[in-house]
Amino acid sequence: SYVLAQPPSVSVAPGKTARITCEGNNIGSRSVHWYQQRPGQAPALVISYDSDRPSGIPERFSGSNSGSTATLTIGRVEVGDEADYYCQVWDSSSQHALFGGGTRLAVL
């Protein structure tokens, strides 16, 4: 079955750029969606279809997807960006949606 691998944690200083990766076999051929989950809150969509930003999501959030790695990039990181981030794809062979294991972003 298809597997998405994310680093458990990423640390970044305020004002710097954070990059969160999501690795999967030929993931570049799939559409990847990214969700942010702040502590105690429901998840929220931050990037859809690899690089589209939903309404209300700051331009600091961007996404890319090629080869075996999809990347969520957060520029000029703020303390309020501290959250868990999950990548997601649809696996047409199993007819399942899949999440990566999640990455905790710490703003130090």
Next chain:
Amino acid sequence: EVQLVESGGGLVHPGGSLRLSCAASGFTFSHSAMNWVRQAPGKGLEWVSCISDSGSTTFYADSVKGRFTISRDNAKNSLFLQMDSLRVEDTGVYYCARGEGGGILPEDYWGQGTLVTVSS
């Protein structure tokens, strides 16, 4: 404003059943596919099931297939998850989420979740 409000969670013994509901408002429910996603305590997100806008097509995660049944009532703007033969590992917060633009993914709106605890 899009709103999704889950209900029906609670404490149940292993082997028992629960029926979760999700009340939708602020959009044309009958035009949207819907999903259930769960999160065990301290763990990541796990997709559980989805249903097409008409209710004619459903998909399930392997971990719940044969035990859970997703359904909807478009006349009442409601989504359901019937959970039977519950196991301790089914414990977690269950979210309903809307599929964007009539598709299953991405999930563009989420409810606040309802807690299911399976314990003896």
